[in-house]
Amino acid sequence: MNYLIDIFLISLSAAIINNFIFYYFVGCCPFIGVSRRVDMAFGMGCAVTFVITIAAFLSWGITTMVLMPGAPLSSFIAGFFVSKESAATVDLIALSYIVYIFAIAFSVQFVEMYMRKFFPALYKSFGVFLPLITTNCAILFACLTIMSNVAGVENPADAWDLGRSLVFSFFGGVGFTIAIVIMAGIREELDLCDIPEPFKGAAITLIIGGIISLAFMGFTGVDSGIRNAITPVQEAAMLESVVPVQTAMVEPNLQQKIRGIND
């Protein structure tokens, strides 16, 4: 039950409350550049959601198996060369950025080849966006967030498992799609408007983005509100079974970390 609430709150937070574009500003380039027509924007959003989920799967696997301090695979391999004790402390986290970029490039390539072979119609509709996605910040951002929530937490029980990572990145992609489709819809109407000459193009897009972002700020606190509404029942049940209240809610930590920027 606790796990389900956690999953629900992570998805809500990634898709709406802390929207990738309007809260973290990642993926602004396609937001400004591609979002001219609704169908193209939707195709781009689907492609990003698809790739981001695969990249999250890869990066979660790589982080837990290879990169993390004392990860099983790397310490197993290091065990052949050095003593058991020093092999257990192998820490490859410094390599993470290079590895993630590789993982993203690989998953984009893979998705492109797979789609061209098996879903030609789908490939036609959003295959053109796939090469652009390699340098989309949203994907790398999702990988980095997963890394900081797997390897960067102090309490090992707080670390995200595969389910949480996948849900976070999938709904992050959904949030990206929502944002880019809203923007494309507004921009289609904007073609009919009389905009001052210097503001045509990117400038008015940014200002509108600001206003939408203002609207999305209205969701701030919805997740903690829902959590407070649910937890009293939980805690009563918890107290009876005398289990230490081990709420695995990682979301507040993450939010605090990012909110630090706003201080």
Added chain:
Amino acid sequence: MADQPTASERFIQGILPENPVYRQLLGLCSTLAVTNGMKSAITMACSVAFVLICANVAISMIRDLLKPHLRIVVFTLIIAAFVTIADRVLAAYFYQMSKTLGPYIPLIIVNCIIICRCEVCASKQSVFIAASDALGQSLGFGLALSSIAVIREILGTGSLFGIHILPASWPDWVIMVLPPGAFITLGLLLGFVNWLAMRKSGGKI
């Protein structure tokens, strides 16, 4: 190579005529995310400058070895290596700042400015020209970041570099340091820069 711009032309073009943020609209993620204070904006500009200069010089040195179909991969790997260095140095000497900037330092890897400069200049021209181009572009990026950050920090918190400069009666426009403020400030400044450019060239953007 006769028609390629010279070193000084590259340097000057990067600062204003081809400013990466205002004229080319590149690297918007970091521009929007870190400009809520001058300190973080300047740290970000310095990290980007370091990565851009090193990557440009490195790629310019190996430009004759690059195969066309593999060049983007090579660019990305070189950039990722330098970003890792910058990130580690920041974490070692400016721990608080690296915590504040969080994921935006690693996101320099996918910053379009650097890949664009590698593609346009470093893979075609000599080391010295590539270095001056990188210097000009990073100065332009720093200028753009600080112009946004000054407005946002003064209006949002009444201070600059964390020091109060407006009277205490100033009602902090908190919205300016929150995400919407970033979008709106950049949009207005972009319109202003376009207007200046139009006036200079007589009606054409």
